[in-house]
Amino acid sequence: MVILDRLPTVDRLQHLGLTVEDRCLMCDNGHETRNHLFADCPYGIQIWSAVLSLCGLERVMMDWERELVWLYTRLKGKSLIVFILKLAWNSYVYHIWEERNCRKFRNTYRDCSSLLGCIKDTVCIRVCSRRVHMDDVNRHICAA
Ligand SMILES: [Zn+2]
Incomplete structure (x- = not known):
């Protein structure tokens, strides 16, 4: 859904003729927009950059298209770090969208640290369920 830009973000709702406030709730x-929410928003950038740092990758998030190209070209194979980064990316997208919806419909807010904790929990549960060797990268990302 997110890659196809099919999530009901404000820009898409406006394109359908709905009148909605267009400011980012994050x-x-x-x-x-999808690109803002997942790649240009300071909230998401801080979280994804922290995830990358936990994985030993010191770089900031790029724009949506370049981030996807990076993911497609780098996340190949069956190595543990690829497995973790794929999980982390999926978890990042899921939790950003969940947080956006909580802010919009429930008026609840989580800070970057809390959302990063949710992503780490998701990755840790999946990694631990596979009985993988816990190296330094795994320990960093799974540390509470
Ligand atoms: Zn924003």
Whole structure:
């Protein structure tokens, strides 16, 4: 859904003729589009950059298209770090969208640290369920 840009973000709802406020609920500054929500928003950038750092990759998030190209070209094979990064990316996308919906419909908020904790929990549960060797990268990302 997110890769196909089919999530009902504000820009898509407006394209369908609905009148909705277009500010991003995560940063209260940008316009809510898929690209902003998942790659340009300071809230998401902080979280994804922290995930990458936990995986030993020191770089900041790129724009949506370049981030996807990076993911497609780098996350190949069956190594443990590829497995973890795929899990982390899926978890990141899921939790950002969940957080957006909680802010919009429940008026509840989690800070970056809490959302990062949710991503780490998700990755840790999946990694631990596979009985994989716990190396330094795994320990960092799974540490509470
Ligand atoms: Zn934003």
